[in-house]
Amino acid sequence: MCKPAAEIEFWQRKEGSCLHRLDPRVKVVALIGFVALVTTLTSLFSLFLGISFLIFLISIARLDTRKVIKRLSWTVAVSGPLVVLLSLVTPGTPWYKLQVGPLVFTFTLEGVRLAVVLLLRLLNALLALCLLTGTTSFSELMLAFRRLYVPSLVVVLVEFTIRYAAVFVQELRRMFLARRARGFRVGRSLLDRATFLTLSQLVGALLLRSLTRSERIYFAMLARGFNGSPVRPEVYPVARLNKEDLLWGGLILAWALILHLLEMGVWEWNKL
Amino acid sequence: MEQVIVVDDLHFKYPDGTWALRGLSFTVTRGKKVALMGHNGAGKSTLLWHLNGLFLPQQGEVRIEGRLITSSTEKWVRTRVGLVFQDPDDQVFSATVKEDVAFGPRNLGLPPGEVEKRVRSALAAVGMLGYQNHPPQSLSYGQKKRIAIAGVLAMEPEIILLDEPLAFLDPAAQENLCLLLEELHRQGKSLLVATHDVDFAASWAEEVLILKEGKLLAHGDPELLLNEDMVREAGLRLPIVAQIFRGLLPEGFTLPRDVQGARRILQAFLK
Incomplete structure (x- = not known):
C-alpha cells in the first residue's frame, strides 16, 4: 500500500x-x-x-x-x-x-x-x-x-527566505573570516568599542550587500521574462x-x- | 549573413554620473561565437544588460534580429536573447532546481506539459537531469552555474549572452562549460561571452570585441589578441602560449593564440 x-x-x-x-x-x-x-x-x-x-x-x-x-x-x-x-x-x-x-x-x-x-x-x-x-x-x-491559492507573493517570499538565508549565512561567515584573518578577535564583550564597531560594520556591510544582491536578483528575474504578475496556480502540475x-x-x-x-x-x- | 545584433551609437550613463557606454557601435552575425573583452568597468556587463532589454538606450539604438529594443519590445527581446548572470546565486533563486529552470518558460505562458518538457531537455543539456528536486543551496558553484544556464536554455533563445561564465570554476567545470558552449554553437545559437580570460577568448571565439571605457577599441578575429600594444591598451595581456613564443620565432611565423597553434609551430620545427 x-x-x-x-x-x-x-x-x-x-x-x-x-x-x-x-x-x-x-x-x-x-x-x-x-x-x-x-x-x-x-x-x-x-x-x-x-x-x-x-x-x-x-x-x-x-x-x-x-x-x-x-x-x-x-x-x-x-x-x-x-x-x-x-x-x-x-x-x-x-x-x-x-x-x-x-x-x-x-x-x-x-x-x-x-x-x-x-x-x-x-x-x-x-x-x-x-x-x-x-x-x-x-x-x-x-x-x-x-x-x-495562498497568495503567490507570500509563497515567493517564503521561498526566497529559505533560498537566501543560506547565501547570507555563507556571506556573513566569509566576511567574519576575512576580519579574523586580519587580526579581529572574537569573544570580547560587545561593550568593547572596537569589537562593537567591527560587528556593526559587518552588519551594515551585509545589509548593503543584500540590497545590491536583491537588485541583481530582480534583474535576473526580468531577464527571464518576469513582468511582475504572479504565475497562475493552475500552471503548476498537480x-x-x-x-x-x-x-x-x-x-x-x-x-x-x-x-x-x-x-x-x-x-x-x-x-x- | 543575417545580423542578429546591431548596436549603433549606444550611450548609457548610470544615475551616479558614471558613463558606462559612450557611442558604442558594432554588429554580430547569426551563429557566431563572440568574446566581449575589456578591463573591469569597460562596460561589458552594461552592454549585455542592454542586449537583453534590461536597460534601454539613453542615446543610440539596439536592434535584435532587426527589431529595435524599446519598452514595447523588451518582453519579446527576452524570448530571443537569454542572459546568464555572472553569479549563479543571483540567477538561481527558486526553492528547487526544477522550479528555477521552469521560471522562464512559465513566464512565456507555456502550458505545463511544454514547461516540463523544456525543463527536462534543458537540464539534460547541462548534465543535471538527476538534480531536479535538489534545493540550489545544496549544489556546488559549478553546478549552480549549469543550472543558471539551463534556466536560460529552457526559454530556447536564439542568442545567448554569458557574463564571465568561467569565473570561479575549477578546470574540470571550465572544460565542461566549453563543451556545452560548443554544443550550443553547433545548434546554431549566437553566443556572446563577456570574459577577462584571454586564453579562453583566443582559443574559443570566432570574433572578438574589445571595449575600453565604454567605447569599442577593436572588433575582429581573435588574431587581434596577438597585437601587444592593443591588448595592453585594453588592460589585457597576450595569451599565455603567445607569451611563450614571443621573441623566439623566426620571420614567417606568427605567434600562436592557442595550444593547437603552438603545437603546429613546434611540429614544424621538429620536422
Missing part, C-alpha cells in the same frame, strides 16, 4: 510511508485544521489525546525520533519560565509559597494549570508542524500552498486527490473534531 516517497529533503528518514505519499494539499489543510481545533481545547486529557494521536502518526511516518525530540527541546526552555510566570500572576488557590527575604511569592494551582494547558497546545502545534515538514519536501509544500488522501485527511480532522465535541459536552474528566 505504501510507496517510497519520491523526494525527501531536510531531515526526515529516506524511507517513505503512507503519510509521505499523502497529497501535500491534504496534509496542509488537515494538519492546519487539526492545530486550529486542538489549540482551542482546554482539558488536559483532550490535549494529551491530541499529542498521542500525533505521536501515533509520527510513528507511522517513521520519522527520526531523535530529530523530532531535538526540535521540541526548545519548548522545555520556554515552558520553565512560562510555568513560573503564569503561576505567579494568575489569581487562584495558593499552591506553594516562596519567601525570599521580605518578599513572598505565591504560586497558584490555576496558574500552573494554565501554563500546562499552553504548553500542551504548543506541543500539539509543534508536533503537527514536525509531521508536516517531516513528510513533505519543501518544494511539495510550496506547490501545495500555490494550489491552495495530481488528483484519491480515496486514500481523503481518508487520511478526514481521519486527522475527525480526531480533532471528536476531541472538541467530547470536551463541549460529553467529557467529564476536564477537571483533571
Whole structure:
C-alpha cells in the first residue's frame, strides 16, 4: 500500500510511508485544521489525546525520533519560565509559597494549570508542524500552498527566505573570516568599542550587500521574462486527490473534531 | 549573413554620473561565437544588460534580429536573447532546481506539459537531469552555474549572452562549460561571452570585441589578441602560449593564440 516517497529533503528518514505519499494539499489543510481545533481545547486529557494521536502518526511516518525530540527541546526552555510566570500572576488557590527575604511569592494551582494547558497546545502545534515538514519536501509544500491559492507573493517570499538565508549565512561567515584573518578577535564583550564597531560594520556591510544582491536578483528575474504578475496556480502540475488522501485527511480532522465535541459536552474528566 | 545584433551609437550613463557606454557601435552575425573583452568597468556587463532589454538606450539604438529594443519590445527581446548572470546565486533563486529552470518558460505562458518538457531537455543539456528536486543551496558553484544556464536554455533563445561564465570554476567545470558552449554553437545559437580570460577568448571565439571605457577599441578575429600594444591598451595581456613564443620565432611565423597553434609551430620545427 505504501510507496517510497519520491523526494525527501531536510531531515526526515529516506524511507517513505503512507503519510509521505499523502497529497501535500491534504496534509496542509488537515494538519492546519487539526492545530486550529486542538489549540482551542482546554482539558488536559483532550490535549494529551491530541499529542498521542500525533505521536501515533509520527510513528507511522517513521520519522527520526531523535530529530523530532531535538526540535521540541526548545519548548522545555520556554515552558520553565512560562510555568513560573503564569503561576505567579494568575489569581487562584495558593499552591506553594516562596519567601525570599521580605518578599513572598505565591504560586497558584490555576496558574500552573494554565501554563500546562499552553504548553500542551504548543506541543500539539509543534508536533503537527514536525509531521508536516517531516513528510513533505519543501518544494511539495510550496506547490501545495500555490494550489491552495495562498497568495503567490507570500509563497515567493517564503521561498526566497529559505533560498537566501543560506547565501547570507555563507556571506556573513566569509566576511567574519576575512576580519579574523586580519587580526579581529572574537569573544570580547560587545561593550568593547572596537569589537562593537567591527560587528556593526559587518552588519551594515551585509545589509548593503543584500540590497545590491536583491537588485541583481530582480534583474535576473526580468531577464527571464518576469513582468511582475504572479504565475497562475493552475500552471503548476498537480495530481488528483484519491480515496486514500481523503481518508487520511478526514481521519486527522475527525480526531480533532471528536476531541472538541467530547470536551463541549460529553467529557467529564476536564477537571483533571 | 543575417545580423542578429546591431548596436549603433549606444550611450548609457548610470544615475551616479558614471558613463558606462559612450557611442558604442558594432554588429554580430547569426551563429557566431563572440568574446566581449575589456578591463573591469569597460562596460561589458552594461552592454549585455542592454542586449537583453534590461536597460534601454539613453542615446543610440539596439536592434535584435532587426527589431529595435524599446519598452514595447523588451518582453519579446527576452524570448530571443537569454542572459546568464555572472553569479549563479543571483540567477538561481527558486526553492528547487526544477522550479528555477521552469521560471522562464512559465513566464512565456507555456502550458505545463511544454514547461516540463523544456525543463527536462534543458537540464539534460547541462548534465543535471538527476538534480531536479535538489534545493540550489545544496549544489556546488559549478553546478549552480549549469543550472543558471539551463534556466536560460529552457526559454530556447536564439542568442545567448554569458557574463564571465568561467569565473570561479575549477578546470574540470571550465572544460565542461566549453563543451556545452560548443554544443550550443553547433545548434546554431549566437553566443556572446563577456570574459577577462584571454586564453579562453583566443582559443574559443570566432570574433572578438574589445571595449575600453565604454567605447569599442577593436572588433575582429581573435588574431587581434596577438597585437601587444592593443591588448595592453585594453588592460589585457597576450595569451599565455603567445607569451611563450614571443621573441623566439623566426620571420614567417606568427605567434600562436592557442595550444593547437603552438603545437603546429613546434611540429614544424621538429620536422
